Amino acid sequence: MAVLTARLFRGYFGGSWLGRITKNGEFQREVVFNWPVAFDVHSAIGPEEGLKAPPGSGFYDDTRKVYIAGWHQDVKRWCMSWFNEFGGYGNTQWTSQERVNGKTVIYGFCTECKQESDDPTNHIVLCEILDKDHFKYSIRSFRKGLVEIEARRIRTAERLKSLMKQQDDAIELFTDILK
Template structure:
């Protein structure tokens, strides 16, 4: 198996993605998520109200989440940690990669707690990066079953960053205008 690199994650996942979620083969819903800052030391995905991702499009489920991701040099792993409005949290660590028939496959594990009072659950995760604009993510556990997200890129990281800059300027202009109304 090939060693993971931070460059792989920063270069691939930046941008906006539209995906469809299935659980045990049954379609659940579509999901939109943004990974706006894939060029810095750390990256984040935000699904709180008021950000680019529309309300109700929580990552994996219908909770609002904030996710921070980054490279952990000491263990050579890409780690993502998230928190939701119910006191829940989780962490995914990508541990290795392999090329299978021209498809990059990432392997890892995940632990999560949906809300503050829940027990921690453990999952196996796998991501097939079929080309530069498509991937299939699988999370599998005894408790959850098999959840799959098939996603395709709808915006590059550069396009998303430009959109966010324009969006921030519009918010600033609206704020300035509302001061004088």
């Protein structure tokens, strides 16, 4: 297996993605993921040597969950953590990668707790990078069965950052008008 690198995550996943979620083959819903900053030259958790984590790094989706991601140099893993409004949390750690039939496949594991009173559950995760604008994420466990997200890029990281900057500028302008 090839050594996992932060460059893979920073170079590929930035931008907006539309994902189609299925559980055990049955359609559940669609979700939009926006990954604006966490995949830039900085990371939000465990920045590589010589880098600083900028404030507000992270990504979010339309379920209003907050995610933080970054490179852990000491274990050479890309780690993602999330928290939700019910006191739930989770952590995914991507540990290795390899090329299979011309596709990059990333392997890892996940621990999650849906809400504060639940016991944590463990899952096996993998992500197949199908091409520059498509990936398939799979999470498998005894409790959950097989959950898959097939995602396609709907906006590049540069376009997403531009839209966010325009939104920030509009808020700033509105605030100035109110003064």
